[in-house]
Amino acid sequence: MDWKITLSEPDITKAELKAVTDVVKSKWFTMGAVTIEFEKKFSEMLGVKHAFAVTNCTAALHIANLALNIQAGDEVIVPALTFVATANAVKYTGAEVVFADSVSGTDLTVSAESIEKAITKNTKAITIVHYAGFPCEMEKIMKVAKKHNLFVIEDCAHSSFGKCRIKNKIVSLGTIGDIGCFSFFSNKNMTTGEGGMIVTDNDMLAEKIKLLRSHGMTTLTYDRHKGHQSGYDVVALGYNYRIDEIRSALGIVQLSKVIKNNAKRRELYKYYYICLKNNKNVIFPFADFEIELSTPHIMPIIVKERCNEIKSALKNSGVQTSKHYDLIPNFTLYRKSRFASKVKYIDNIITLPLYPQLSKKNIKFICGIINDN
Ligand SMILES: Cc1ncc(COP(=O)(O)O)c(C=O)c1O
Incomplete structure (x- = not known):
């Protein structure tokens, strides 16, 4: 695609x-x-x-x-x-x-x-x-x-x-x-x-x-x-x-640019937060963490409702998403009995685009779709 x-x-x-x-x-x-x-x-x-x-x-x-x-x-x-x-x-x-x-x-x-x-x-x-x-x-x-x-x-x-x-x-x-x-x-x-x-x-x-x-x-x-x-x-x-x-x-x-790129990832993570913080349907992980110590690698959000609809809306607008992750104990190879996480809505993780070259304009576009759905 x-x-x-x-x-x-x-x-x-x-x-x-x-x-x-x-x-x-x-x-x-x-x-x-x-x-x-x-x-x-x-x-x-x-x-x-x-x-x-x-x-x-x-x-x-x-x-x-x-x-x-x-x-x-x-x-x-x-x-x-x-x-x-x-x-x-x-x-x-x-x-x-x-x-x-x-x-x-x-x-x-x-x-x-x-x-x-x-x-x-x-x-x-x-x-x-x-x-x-x-x-x-x-x-x-x-x-x-x-x-x-x-x-x-x-x-x-x-x-x-x-x-x-x-x-x-x-x-x-x-x-x-x-x-x-x-x-x-x-x-x-x-x-x-x-x-x-x-x-x-x-x-x-x-x-x-x-x-x-x-x-x-x-x-x-x-x-x-x-x-x-x-x-x-x-x-x-x-x-x-x-x-x-x-x-x-x-x-x-x-190695010569990972520190600079990690800083850029932090900046974009914070921008996602600004764009999504008023959306009551979105749980924004790690918002209260000491962000300066972290290295945002992926951009997972948890949505309470309409997970499939939001994913489809993003896909239809040409935005690639993923899910990090399905819980391992529920995969066939590992399943003994269903693993019940205490984290509510854990099945509704949507991973959004994140990389140093991603523009804030595109983050705004992505969050606009989420906020409109
Ligand atoms: C948490 C975690 N552990 C291990 C691995 C495996 O890494 P690799 O693909 O380098 O074998 C990955 C890869 O995505 C990962 O996300």
């Missing part, structure tokens, strides 16, 4: 084109100097000791679970409201996924209270998601994790370079739990097409992650090419979750 206003759009300029062309000209495609530079820059910007670039965030989440020794017989608590990859990454290990609910109708992130209620003697870890780019209640969640001796994986697919307050200190999302996982999928706040990053401050976990990313091998092709190493041993059952130099080159350029 030829949309007048698409749901998302990557910010790609000549700089990305040049970065990719330079890699192609270099004739070195697999993980090498460009990836090392990308990882170094990412870890420095985030303020974390170790960062490993990987094929995508799903791979990052998979090896995060493996590095924490999650296995059959264990349970991992995951938000019901997230993309299915957050749960699938647990299931790959043979462990059981247990779902937790959102905080409220306006804070759709997973609640510490719901997490604590879901804990059993088999619970080993919690994966939280900074949904839509808004931080979870990390102070409370870390308290629950500490009390019950649980690992915490932060799924930061929506929240590259977001922050939150813990004990009045501002900290980077992805560095609070044991491991942070990032996505650079094409609609994300920074993109490499497909791609991801896994970060940790823990040296032992970093060693495991490094092995799991590349077949459990003790050296890389690049190490051998550089003459640093001549052979390798295989010491773990690893995967091929390596990124390539083309994506890393894109990542370096995208």
Whole structure:
């Protein structure tokens, strides 16, 4: 379909084109100097000791679970409201996924209270998601994790370079739990097409992650090419979750503008709020959050009534929308019994367009349609 206003759009300029062309000209495609530079820059910007670039965030989440020794017989608590990859990454290990609910109708992130209620003697870890780019209640969640001796994986697919307050200190999302996982999928706040990053401050976990990313091998092709190493041993059952130099080159350029683009996303999120705040049919999530710390990735609203009519009106005007998300426990693969969220109207989420290049004129147009329906 030829949309007048698409749901998302990557910010790609000549700089990305040049970065990719330079890699192609270099004739070195697999993980090498460009990836090392990308990882170094990412870890420095985030303020974390170790960062490993990987094929995508799903791979990052998979090896995060493996590095924490999650296995059959264990349970991992995951938000019901997230993309299915957050749960699938647990299931790959043979462990059981247990779902937790959102905080409220306006804070759709997973609640510490719901997490604590879901804990059993088999619970080993919690994966939280900074949904839509808004931080979870990390102070409370870390308290629950500490009390019950649980690992915490932060799924930061929506929240590259977001922050939150813990004990009045501002900290980077992805560095609070044991491991942070990032996505650079094409609609994300920074993109490499497909791609991801896994970060940790823990040296032992970093060693495991490094092995799991590349077949459990003790050296890389690049190490051998550089003459640093001549052979390798295989010491773990690893995967091929390596990124390539083309994506890393894109990542370096995208890193240079992610902070500016996150600011633009915040500005547009606030503008949506101005345009919709008087509409009694619309619940506007995260309106009372400390927006300056967040990284609005998607623009979800909840409508009380006429959800289908509003979606059709937007579609008929050429505005692409989506839904983030259908609750995972109600998908066939995960369904045991119907998951009843305490969030009223949670089935009526409509995701509206949001990306740095979106004009305020177009936001006004989108909100006009919603307000007229
Ligand atoms: C919350 C969340 N987790 C994980 C993923 C998976 O990311 P990727 O597509 O990089 O594997 C996504 C992707 O959209 C996501 O939104």
